Amino acid sequence: MADYLTQLSDEERMRLFNGVGSWNSYDAGGKIPSFSMSDGPHGLRKQDAIQETEHYADLNRSRVATCFPTSSCMAASWDKSLLSELGKTIAEEAQCQQVDVVLGPGTNIKRSPLCGRNFEYFSEDPYLAGTLAAEYINGMQALGIGTSLKHFTCNNQEKRRQTSNSIVNEKTLSEIYLRPFEIAVRKAQPASIMVSYNKVNGEYAAASKFLLTEVLRKKWGFKGIVISDWGACIGAVNCLKAGMSLAMPDSNGYFSHQLEKVYKDDEEVRTKLEEVNRLVIEAAQKWNGGHQQEADNSKIDFVAHHKAALRFATNAAVLLKNDGVLPLPEKSKITVIGGMAATMKFQGGGSSHITTAPHPNALESLKALGYEIDFAEGYSGDIRDTSEHGFAQAIEAAKKAAAEKRPVLFFCGLTEEFEGEGFDRENIALPEVQTKLLDQIIALGADVIAVTFSGAPIDIYFADKVRAVLHMYLCGEACGEACAELLSGRVNPSGKIAETFPFSEKDTPCYGNFAGEEDNIEYKEGSYVGYRYYEAKNIPVRYEFGFGLSYTTFEYSNLKVDVEKREVSFDLKNTGAVKGAEASQVYIQKEGADYPELRGFEKTLLEPGETKRVTVNLDENAFKTYDTTAHNFIPDAGEYTIKVGMSVRKIVLEQKVSVSAEQAVGQTSANTENTAYIPDLALYDSFFTNTFYEQHHKGTFTSADNLGDMAKESFAVRVILKIINRIILFSMRGKSKDDPSVKIVLSAIAENPLESLISITNGIFTEKLMSRIVRMANR
Numbered sequence: 068m069a070d071y072l073t074q075l076s077d078e079e080r081m082r083l084f085n086g087v088g089s090w091n092s093y094d095a096g097g098k099i100p101s102f103s104m105s106d107g108p109h110g111l112r113k114q115d116a117i118q119e120t121e122h123y124a125d126l127n128r129s130r131v132a133t134c135f136p137t138s139s140c141m142a143a144s145w146d147k148s149l150l151s152e153l154g155k156t157i158a159e160e161a162q163c164q165q166v167d168v169v170l171g172p173g174t175n176i177k178r179s180p181l182c183g184r185n186f187e188y189f190s191e192d193p194y195l196a197g198t199l200a201a202e203y204i205n206g207m208q209a210l211g212i213g214t215s216l217k218h219f220t221c222n223n224q225e226k227r228r229q230t231s232n233s234i235v236n237e238k239t240l241s242e243i244y245l246r247p248f249e250i251a252v253r254k255a256q257p258a259s260i261m262v263s264y265n266k267v268n269g270e271y272a273a274a275s276k277f278l279l280t281e282v283l284r285k286k287w288g289f290k291g292i293v294i295s296d297w298g299a300c301i302g303a304v305n306c307l308k309a310g311m312s313l314a315m316p317d318s319n320g321y322f323s324h325q326l327e328k329v330y331k332d333d334e335e336v337r338t339k340l341e342e343v344n345r346l347v348i349e350a351a352q353k354w355n356g357g358h359q360q361e362a363d364n365s366k367i368d369f370v371a372h373h374k375a376a377l378r379f380a381t382n383a384a385v386l387l388k389n390d391g392v393l394p395l396p397e398k399s400k401i402t403v404i405g406g407m408a409a410t411m412k413f414q415g416g417g418s419s420h421i422t423t424a425p426h427p428n429a430l431e432s433l434k435a436l437g438y439e440i441d442f443a444e445g446y447s448g449d450i451r452d453t454s455e456h457g458f459a460q461a462i463e464a465a466k467k468a469a470a471e472k473r474p475v476l477f478f479c480g481l482t483e484e485f486e487g488e489g490f491d492r493e494n495i496a497l498p499e500v501q502t503k504l505l506d507q508i509i510a511l512g513a514d515v516i517a518v519t520f521s522g523a524p525i526d527i528y529f530a531d532k533v534r535a536v537l538h539m540y541l542c543g544e545a546c547g548e549a550c551a552e553l554l555s556g557r558v559n560p561s562g563k564i565a566e567t568f569p570f571s572e573k574d575t576p577c578y579g580n581f582a583g584e585e586d587n588i589e590y591k592e593g594s595y596v597g598y599r600y601y602e603a604k605n606i607p608v609r610y611e612f613g614f615g616l617s618y619t620t621f622e623y624s625n626l627k628v629d630v631e632k633r634e635v636s637f638d639l640k641n642t643g644a645v646k647g648a649e650a651s652q653v654y655i656q657k658e659g660a661d662y663p664e665l666r667g668f669e670k671t672l673l674e675p676g677e678t679k680r681v682t683v684n685l686d687e688n689a690f691k692t693y694d695t696t697a698h699n700f701i702p703d704a705g706e707y708t709i710k711v712g713m714s715v716r717k718i719v720l721e722q723k724v725s726v727s728a729e730q731a732v733g734q735t736s737a738n739t740e741n742t743a744y745i746p747d748l749a750l751y752d753s754f755f756t757n758t759f760y761e762q763h764h765k766g767t768f769t770s771a772d773n774l775g776d777m778a779k780e781s782f783a784v785r786v787i788l789k790i791i792n793r794i795i796l797f798s799m800r801g802k803s804k805d806d807p808s809v810k811i812v813l814s815a816i817a818e819n820p821l822e823s824l825i826s827i828t829n830g831i832f833t834e835k836l837m838s839r840i841v842r843m844a845n846r
């Protein structure tokens with residue numbers, strides 16, 4: 068290892084801090100090994116070199132790959148083995164595409180259902196999110212492909228994602244927002260962690276010694292490399308000192324330039340650089356080589372992968388309501404309404420967008436199973452079309468269905484304009500054109516079965532007026548076939564929502580305190596995130612955390628709790644007539660606490676009439692609490708209630724247990740907290756005080772500010788921003804400004820700190836231009 072470093076000149080060492088192009092680490096002209104990266108998380112978005120330079124900003128141009136269900140969908144499976152299989156299957160494609168490190172999974176907490184990127188994340192619960200992330204990582208890394216766990220941390224909104232400042236106290240940060248990362252790091256040691264764009268408590272996460280060194284390395288024992296999100300390295304010297312190992316993408320010399328200025332005189336920079344250089348070379352040695360010599364799509368078993376995508380989707384989709392109308396009678400005549408049955412919505416927009424081969428839609432898939440279909444589009448599947456010209460035909464079809472007493476399947480959901488990277492939603496409503504049509508169809512008295520698509524909670528206000536609701540989430544390329552298998556009953560739905568579906572965004576714990584025009588966002592709700600809030604405050608919700616129905620029924624009995632072993636076991640019986648799987652959940656509530664917490668879960672498949680003894684292993688922290696004096700999780704002896712539930716609100720078995728101080732410690736394993744950890748108190752102090760970020764104005768603008776804020780105060784910058792926007796719209800082949808792939812670029816130009824534009828524009832935006840704009844803005 069040391070040999071490699073001694074071969075590098077000072078210039079090369081500084082260069083090694085930055086990637087080459089958009090997707091590679093530096094190889095110093097072949098002197099050292101390097102590795103290549105690609106998005107992630109629910110499939111490979113491998114951009115070819117030519118496309119990269121020609122259309123870097125066009126996220127939708129990538130090689131054909133399998134699009135698996137997105138993380139919010141996968142999480143609804145509550146199935147650890149599926150997550151591990153997902154990691155493994157994507158790794159097989161990475162091997163054939165010469166990708167060494169896949170940029171995923173994402174395990175940010177869903178603080179609000181409105182975050183535009185929630186579809187890329189697992190859950191509002193840290194234990195569930197961390198456990199599933201660890202399974203994905205272990206599955207992928209077992210095949211020699213590295214992962215990049217993202218986005219570390221408190222990246223809970225998309226608006227102003229590069230300047231927003233998440234202000235969060237120590238207990239909340241540790242118990243809720245850091246915990247999924249901690250679980251994944253301890254259980255799976257990802258090859259890398261991607262540090263997020265935003266600030267936390269007034270400092271950029273990417274430049275936070277507290278987060279990157281104190282917590283990640285010292286407290287959790289992280290061994291891999293810290294990669295910046297693309298364009299998140301603001302102030303290379305500070306980021307390096309904080310513990311960043313690799314800044315992405317290529318800054319065309321800008322980062323080296325910043326380091327050169329201090330290299331000779333700053334010993335900390337030299338020492339730190341040597342340390343992170345070592346880690347990057349080590350990562351390259353370890354992960355480069357998982358792939359084949361030549362990129363070759365023909366070696367990918369797309370047929371098998373598509374089948375896996377279908378199996379994942381059918382195990383994850385959630386039956387939210389069913390009064391007996393589902394499954395559909397075999398080979399019957401059905402009416403289908405909604406453009407989304409034809410042009411299906413199966414993934415979100417942004418850097419996770421996968422280019423797939425064409426696959427059958429729901430109409431084709433239902434037909435293939437022998438259903439006779441009367442289809443009316445009603446509203447178009449085209450994301451920009453809000454016209455009602457298809458309504459008349461749809462109403463006719465619905466009337467006919469009502470008269471003939473057969474159900475109407477209404478397909479609806481969020482279009483690409485609603486959820487994607489770089490922007491958030493304003494409310495949880497479905498597109499108006501869809502709800503207008505749905506209301507008219509319901510008013511006719513038709514028997515409606517709603518089939519819904521979205522990566523995050525939507526307003527299912529029609530729940531009481533329809534006979535069934537099947538929520539497919541964004542379930543990947545096998546979406547059409549998955550709908551057909553579930554609706555027909557070939558597969559019994561077994562998904563349960565890994566997040567709460569509230570009645571309204573106004574009911575959510577951070578309402579009014581999420582993604583505003585200002586950077587400073589106070590996480591005032593503290594640990595009351597998701598169900599923790601709804602349970603503590605007793606707030607009615609549309610569908611509670613962990614809820615999901617089945618075509619069969621289950622019975623729970625004979626609860627046994629073993630505190631020492633951290634084990635809960637019970638008998639689970641399938642009491643219905645069809646095979647089905649049940650996601651059992653174990654919640655634990657300490658006496659006096661105002662909410663229960665998920666501490667274990669297990670999914671079990673049962674034949675009709677079959678009983679199995681299910682054992683659920685509990686979180687190592689099941690009987691611990693975070694202590695802000697010890698700056699760690701500490702044993703919390705006392706009285707606890709162990710609750711086994713079909714959801715957080717449907718508890719079927721419970722038992723009180725007394726946990727002694729000794730028992731609360733639990734068994735120490737590699738995954739438990741580092742008991743030898745000695746916190747750096749000064750770092751804790753500074754990180755949790757003075758947490759507000761001072762926003763800059765004319766006279767104080769720096770390269771860490773963005774064009775949008777500068778434009779508010781400077782006419783000249785306003786003009787520049789307008790011109791840039793025009794150029795972008797022109798260069799993106801006439802797409803509308805509402806197109807998600809355009810939206811993400813436009814928001815990046817307005818909202819990214821200027822320094823970030825240097826690396827993400829691939830050299831178009833230069834250091835010189837940046838200094839000129841800052842001067843202009845301050846004039």
Ligand code: BGC
Nearest residue numbers: 106107170217218296297418
């Ligand atoms: C996203 C990351 C992604 C990276 C590379 C960023 O804008 O936030 O999730 O991995 O781009 O495409």
